[in-house]
Amino acid sequence: MHVAHLLRKYNPAEWGGTETVLRQLCDGLRRSGVASTVYCPAIPPTEVADPLAESGCTIRRFKAFVPVWGISEEQRRQMVAVGGNLLSFDLPRMLWWQRGLSVIHTHTLGRIGGIGLTLARRKGIPLVVTIHGGVYDLPEPLRKSFASPQTGGLEWGKPFGMLFRARRVLDEADAILTCNAREAELVRRNHPGRKVIVQPHGVPAQVYAADHRAAALAAFPQLRRRDVVLSLGRIDPVKNQRWIVEQLPTLLQRHPNVVLVLAGACTDEVYGADLDRRIVELGLGERVVVTGKLPPADPRLVGLLQLARVVTLPSISETFGLVILEAWAAATPVVSSRTSGAAALIEDGRNGWLFDLDRPENFHRAMDVALCDDAARAAVVAAGRERVLAKYDTLVIAGDVRRLYENLVEERHALRHSA
Numbered sequence: 001m002h003v004a005h006l007l008r009k010y011n012p013a014e015w016g017g018t019e020t021v022l023r024q025l026c027d028g029l030r031r032s033g034v035a036s037t038v039y040c041p042a043i044p045p046t047e048v049a050d051p052l053a054e055s056g057c058t059i060r061r062f063k064a065f066v067p068v069w070g071i072s073e074e075q076r077r078q079m080v081a082v083g084g085n086l087l088s089f090d091l092p093r094m095l096w097w098q099r100g101l102s103v104i105h106t107h108t109l110g111r112i113g114g115i116g117l118t119l120a121r122r123k124g125i126p127l128v129v130t131i132h133g134g135v136y137d138l139p140e141p142l143r144k145s146f147a148s149p150q151t152g153g154l155e156w157g158k159p160f161g162m163l164f165r166a167r168r169v170l171d172e173a174d175a176i177l178t179c180n181a182r183e184a185e186l187v188r189r190n191h192p193g194r195k196v197i198v199q200p201h202g203v204p205a206q207v208y209a210a211d212h213r214a215a216a217l218a219a220f221p222q223l224r225r226r227d228v229v230l231s232l233g234r235i236d237p238v239k240n241q242r243w244i245v246e247q248l249p250t251l252l253q254r255h256p257n258v259v260l261v262l263a264g265a266c267t268d269e270v271y272g273a274d275l276d277r278r279i280v281e282l283g284l285g286e287r288v289v290v291t292g293k294l295p296p297a298d299p300r301l302v303g304l305l306q307l308a309r310v311v312t313l314p315s316i317s318e319t320f321g322l323v324i325l326e327a328w329a330a331a332t333p334v335v336s337s338r339t340s341g342a343a344a345l346i347e348d349g350r351n352g353w354l355f356d357l358d359r360p361e362n363f364h365r366a367m368d369v370a371l372c373d374d375a376a377r378a379a380v381v382a383a384g385r386e387r388v389l390a391k392y393d394t395l396v397i398a399g400d401v402r403r404l405y406e407n408l409v410e411e412r413h414a415l416r417h418s419a
Helices: 017-031 073-082 091-097 110-123 140-147 158-163 166-172 181-190 213-219 241-254 269-281 299-307 322-329 340-345 360-372 374-391 394-418
Strands: 002-006 035-041 058-062 103-106 127-130 175-178 196-198 227-232 258-263 288-292 310-313 334-337 353-355
Touching: 002 017, 002 110, 017 035, 017 322, 017 394, 035 091, 058 091, 091 110, 103 110, 103 394, 110 127, 110 158, 110 166, 127 166, 127 394, 158 166, 175 181, 175 394, 181 196, 181 340, 213 299, 227 241, 227 299, 241 258, 241 269, 241 360, 258 299, 299 322, 310 322, 310 360, 322 334, 322 340, 322 374, 334 360, 353 360, 360 374
Parallel strands: 002 035, 002 103, 035 058, 103 127, 127 175, 175 196, 227 258, 227 310, 258 288, 310 334, 334 353
Antiparallel strands: none
């Protein structure tokens, strides 16, 4: 079986949750006998290692662009970073001439997803859609900003979106995978008759079995003998690192030995610069460590997860929360904002703690327990690790996806035979 995975963007230097999910899925599929080719937009040459290629994926890059006249290069880069609706005249040809494809699996909607739909129908093979960042299960201001980005330029790509049926991707997909039940419910409501499956993400639990704390301390010696609070995720307004920075002075009053680590690539330069300024304004330069990008499964990253006293997610929106699984696998407790993804994984007080962003006092109460109550910590860690091993290991998830592919291929074959 050979599957084409479509991405709207892929830059190893800007690694994030979607890339991690895809890498782990492809790795699990490979071990289940499924070959994966990842199609993604071309980028300038880079010396950064390619984790997808290292995991056994074939990478094929196509020419793509933002079809908007009258915007600056900076605006163009920002649109690509946060969800610009790309167009490619190269991708349809590449997919058409790719022989032996069994399934097209798009991890994006818009015109790239529409090209996947069009070519899947022309080739008579199934189209699977995975919704990563949320379509309907988003805060209203965020959903509107994604739907109508403010560029000030002239959009000229709409006719091509119509040609490739970009607005029909969810209406015509053979299967739609979401990572939480709330998103699945909303997709079913808006696209009745579709096969919608709640398919959680997974983590390779064996990666966290070896102790890598020494690698983390060698890279970041200032963390030695500190209570590390780790916020792991791309530097982006949705991940909301500024909120946790604003709470740090109060947290330090209650827990003077704390140091905050912000680990992740910066995908929004304006937000990243503002975050740096705020850290300086609050006099927190020695209490905040910004690591930048760390490759997936890098010993330093795994070591940070193992070294952390607490992992915290202050996200505005999180449709799943892969970091929660990574923390559980590393035997580290989690304190997370009450997003739909986190609420689906965390039972408050049993395998983690939840708080509301507009009630920071609940965050501080949860941190008091996570940092100081050893019995509660041990119970939460045990419950989280037990759950990740039973339900969210990569091989378990990949096996489910492979069976879905096989069923869809059989259904398409039966449909052609009857026709």
